[in-house]
Amino acid sequence: MAMTEQEVLEKVGEALVEALGVDDDEITADAKISADLGAESIDYLDITFRLEKAFDIKIPRGELIPDNLLNNPEYVKDGLLTEEGLTKFKEAMPHADLTEFVKNPLVDGIMDLFTVQTIVNYVMGKVNG
Amino acid sequence: MRWIWIDRLLEFETRKRALAVKNVSLAGEHLHDHWEAYPIMPTSLMIEGMAQTGGILVGQACNFEHDVVLAKITKADFTDIVIPGDQLTYEAILENFVDEASSIKGIVRKNGEQIGTISMIFGHANNNSSGLDLPENFVFTGSFQRMVEPFLEGADG
Numbered sequence: 001m002a003m004t005e006q007e008v009l010e011k012v013g014e015a016l017v018e019a020l021g022v023d024d025d026e027i028t029a030d031a032k033i034s035a036d037l038g039a040e041s042i043d044y045l046d047i048t049f050r051l052e053k054a055f056d057i058k059i060p061r062g063e064l065i066p067d068n069l070l071n072n073p074e075y076v077k078d079g080l081l082t083e084e085g086l087t088k089f090k091e092a093m094p095h096a097d098l099t100e101f102v103k104n105p106l107v108d109g110i111m112d113l114f115t116v117q118t119i120v121n122y123v124m125g126k127v128n129g
Numbered sequence: 130m131r132w133i134w135i136d137r138l139l140e141f142e143t144r145k146r147a148l149a150v151k152n153v154s155l156a157g158e159h160l161h162d163h164w165e166a167y168p169i170m171p172t173s174l175m176i177e178g179m180a181q182t183g184g185i186l187v188g189q190a191c192n193f194e195h196d197v198v199l200a201k202i203t204k205a206d207f208t209d210i211v212i213p214g215d216q217l218t219y220e221a222i223l224e225n226f227v228d229e230a231s232s233i234k235g236i237v238r239k240n241g242e243q244i245g246t247i248s249m250i251f252g253h254a255n256n257n258s259s260g261l262d263l264p265e266n267f268v269f270t271g272s273f274q275r276m277v278e279p280f281l282e283g284a285d286g
Contacts, residue, residue, distance in 0.1 A: 049225040
């Protein structure tokens with residue numbers, strides 16, 4: 001049976017509370033996983049493990065966070081995503097809202113794309129097809 | 130010298146679980162200052178004991194080809210103190226295992242009674258993946274490998 005966005009949000013929230021030690025009320029749709037909730041790189045693995053268990057899904061490396069793209073010099077130049085890189089990034093991250101990001105696609109700003117809503121969108125795509 | 134906080138492995142199931150024992154003794158100098166009037170086993174060293182138990186479990190699952198390093202203590206809850214004369218066991222259960230990392234759920238028991246739960250994540254490092262100039266196989270030197278070897282004899286590994 002398909003899950004509603006609210007149901008997904010609640011379970012994503014539980015995973016984030018447990019992985020990051022934040023309070024329930026910090027889990028809002030637009031909260032940034034790193035900047036607002038304090039996640040460090042290892043926490044993304046922890047979150048991935050918890051999401052896989054909570055939703056009984058598999059999250060292949062590079063699917064939720066396409067960090068593999070950033071190691072390709074064709075896609076990144078002078079700290080910015082190239083046109084080609086941006087195209088690949090958009091394809092790889094249909095679950096993120098890139099409206100603002102494309103105006104100034106700084107690599108350093110990529111982690112700000114990961115909000116609670118980004119993860120909810122990703123999980124919705126996995127559990128509801 | 131290695132800083133080893135488990136005495137022996139009691140049980141070992143490849144890629145599943147490991148059970149280690151630690152006998153807490155007043156011969157251990159760390160207890161003399163923690164505290165002189167009332168020696169108790171520091172919880173940080175019980176976490177280290179679990180990390181070593183889980184580290185062997187994960188390291189063997191990697192065929193000891195990676196240095197398994199503690200990356201995150203997700204949870205560590207203790208409900209009782211531990212004093213000289215107590216026997217601790219650390220049970221590490223493998224929960225997740227991917228190329229670059231793994232996680233375990235751990236149960237700490239004192240004289241058979243559960244007194245703690247610990248969850249932790251390990252990174253699987255080597256010189257190629259980390260970008261650091263790590264010494265060759267700095268985690269799994271002889272002491273840890275010798276502990277697990279009796280359980281692997283005759284097994285597929």
